[in-house]
Amino acid sequence: MATSQSVAFYTLGCKLNFSETSAIGRQFEDKGFQPVAFEAGADYYVINTCSVTDHADRKCRKVVQQALKHNPAAFVAIVGCYAQLKPEEISNIPGVAAVLGAAEKFQLADTIASLPRPAAGAPGHVRASPISAATEFHPAHSFGDRTRTFLKVQDGCDYSCSFCTIPLARGGSRSGSIASVVARVEDLAAQGVPEIVLTGVNLGDFGIQGPERERREDFTQLVAALDRIKGIRRFRISSCEPNLLTDEILATVAASRRFMPHFHIPLQSGSDKILGLMRRRYRRDLYAQRVARIKELMPHACIGVDVIVGFPGETDADFLDTYQFLNELPISYLHVFPYSERPDTLAPTLPGRVQDRTRHERTTQLRSLSEKKKRAFYEEHLGQETEVLFEDDVRDGRMEGFTPNYIRVVAKYDPLLVGETRALRLSAVNAQGLMEAEEVGILV
The missing domain is CATH 3.80.30.20 (tm_1862 like domain)
Structure with missing residues (x-):
């Protein structure tokens, strides 16, 4: 299915949820949807929810409100743990068009374009089977x-x-x-x-x-x-x-x-x-x-x-x-x-x-x-030599990386360091609680 429509995602909760949002996002791209930033006013919004964090209902409502602020005509779909636990409650949040449970969320890209938009003031569509139906493993x-x-x-x-x-x-x-x-x-x-x-x-x-x-x-x-x-x-x-x-x-x-x-x-x-x-x-x-x-x-x-x-x-x-x-x-x-x-x-x-x-x-x-x-x-670990793998996460001209044993190291931003491993000596813990490090004779 070819489409020029756009889609944006928002994830609440754990790293597992983030990995699943990425997988769902790739399914949308395979269907021809254009992924855009949340604030870009997407045609479709997919919100992946969590039941472990506090105030799941309030957080879900707030993200829905922000999505509709960017595009009042957007189709908003809710998936994730909270969607499985409280589908009817979520469907009554103003602006929610569809709620999909654990057994249905990985079918969203196949079905979202065919889902009718609810009538004004009507609850969103609910497609949430009993949790006993969630038997398939989705990588x-x-x-x-x-x-x-x-x-x-x-x-x-x-x-x-x-x-x-x-x-x-x-x-x-x-x-x-x-x-x-x-x-x-x-x-x-x-x-x-x-x-x-x-x-x-x-x-x-x-x-x-x-x-x-x-x-x-x-x-x-x-x-x-x-x-x-x-x-x-x-x-x-x-x-x-x-x-x-x-x-x-x-x-x-x-x-x-x-x-x-x-x-x-x-x-x-x-x-x-x-x-x-x-x-x-x-x-x-x-x-x-x-x-x-x-x-x-x-x-x-x-x-x-x-x-x-x-x-x-x-x-x-x-x-x-x-x-x-x-x-x-x-x-x-x-x-x-x-x-x-x-x-x-x-x-x-x-x-x-x-x-x-x-x-x-x-x-x-x-x-x-x-x-x-x-x-x-x-x-x-001060004074020890170790390897640091730097991440693509730059703030205020500084970048961060991690040692094998998960010590967070901060260094001056260098685009050549992103995704690279460097042998460094751990030199000081700064006021922010981050580790400073240096190469032998060369400050990073």
């Missing part, structure tokens, strides 16, 4: 916007954490085959992509495939297969549950020259009582063992941690357990989230609601601890 990757490419290799989740809506929004765990992932990586390598970040909802659960959802492969096998591909300089593992981060995976990464010594491991709480209420599949001892094993194999590894504070039933003593546990662990930074009630989850029904003010105070304390941990991690 996706981001491309062209940064040096790093985010590659989706897994989707959905079979866990039932009491605070999480992801299984309701994305369905059960499913993956492509290792052979299909390898083929996509080889294609990206041929396009000159230097770094790939593996993404998924429950990445360590990779390997469930087919309509019968059989476990045919596992994440360790995937890591080993990708490590043999020579065209990619760097791989990173975006996030992996501690109970799925096995010794075999760690040993493979430790022996690899392509997989970076950088791990992001969700903890959520340092209190075993709270972990039980959250229905997490591990306790703090296992988490501490995983961190210790990483540091044993890779002493310079960067370890990031997700934490939720203010979960129902979390007392001051429980929070102190979490704080002390994190303070004593050799971790590098924290992503801290105040607990937020999600409809259709178990957690809001639990006793012991924590006041919003207390949630905020605890969040502030852990974010301060994160800054302390990050600076200490950076300072441990």
